[in-house]
Amino acid sequence: MNNEYLLKHLRNVPDFPIPGIQFKDVSTLYKHPKCLRIMVNELYELYKDKGITKVVGIESRGFVVGAALAYKLGAGFVMARKPGKLPAETRKESYMKEYGKDTIEIHTDAITEKDVVLLHDDLLATGGSMLAAYNLVNQFNPKQTFINFIIELTIEGLHGRAVFPEDAEITTLIKI
Ligand code: AMP
Numbered sequence: 001m002n003n004e005y006l007l008k009h010l011r012n013v014p015d016f017p018i019p020g021i022q023f024k025d026v027s028t029l030y031k032h033p034k035c036l037r038i039m040v041n042e043l044y045e046l047y048k049d050k051g052i053t054k055v056v057g058i059e060s061r062g063f064v065v066g067a068a069l070a071y072k073l074g075a076g077f078v079m080a081r082k083p084g085k086l087p088a089e090t091r092k093e094s095y096m097k098e099y100g101k102d103t104i105e106i107h108t109d110a111i112t113e114k115d116v117v118l119l120h121d122d123l124l125a126t127g128g129s130m131l132a133a134y135n136l137v138n139q140f141n142p143k144q145t146f147i148n149f150i151i152e153l154t155i156e157g158l159h160g161r162a163v164f165p166e167d168a169e170i171t172t173l174i175k176i
Contacts, residue, residue, distance in 0.1 A: 002038045003174050009035050010151070010174070024151055024176065026122040030064050039150060039173065040068045043120075046171055047073060050146060053115045054078050056106070058133055059085070061122035065150065069120065078110040080119075080133050091139055095132035104132050111140040124149040124172060127160030134164065151176060 009032050011025040029035040043065065056078045057066030063079065070077035079086070083103045090105040111117060117137050121130055130147060137145050145168075152160070152172035161170055 002042060006035055006038060006150075006174050007176070022155075024123055024153070026061055026150060029150070036065070036068070039065050040072060042173055043069050043148060044072045046148070047118055047146065050118070050144075051116045052118045052146070054111055054117050054142075056080050056111070056117055056119045056133065056137060058104070058119070058121040058129060062120050065122075066120040069118075073118075075118070078106060080104050080106050080136065091136060093132045093136035093139070095128050097128060102129070102132075104129065104136055106136055106140075111137060111142055113141045113143070115140070115142040116144045116146075117142045118146045118148060120148045122149065123151045123153065124160040124170075125153050125158055127163040130160075131163050134168065146171075148172070150174060 006029060009028055011028040013023040013025050016023040052073050052075045054076045055066050055070035057063040059081045067077045083105060086105050086107055089108040091108055092103050092105045094101055094103045119133055119137060134147060147168055147170045149172045152175045154175055
């Protein structure tokens, strides 16, 4: 199965960036030609009939497959970035992290009410950062918003899906 193949090539780095965290290092999937192709192709199959016009990638690991998928879907690609990185006018959304507050930004002219948006990131843990991105995208009143992650962590009591509204359409390729 493709997803078992992806899982087999995903590197786990214990105690990174701090003791106790099992870091899922998606760079081992990005560098592997077949894994990269599987991820983009599987996502294409999931979203090809949804009328997606913009893929929004979350900085920075969401940029890699997000941009490749946008190309394949014939959609545009939008960067959701950390504060102060985008040069033109932005909309912002702040959210609480374990230690303090963080903010995510998108250019004001990046999304319109005519867009159907797919939000993409590498990994769902608590869901906090994607929920902020979801709320930020919805400030633009797009026609519809979808959410995707490559990996969904459900170990160690994590249930990131639960932070999203019940009608949010979320897909993930690998559950751990
Ligand atoms: P969260 O907002 O808690 O869902 O965290 C998701 C973001 O943090 C993603 O952009 C991931 O890249 C990163 N992240 C959180 N936990 C991990 C982990 N165990 N392994 C790899 N990346 C992680």
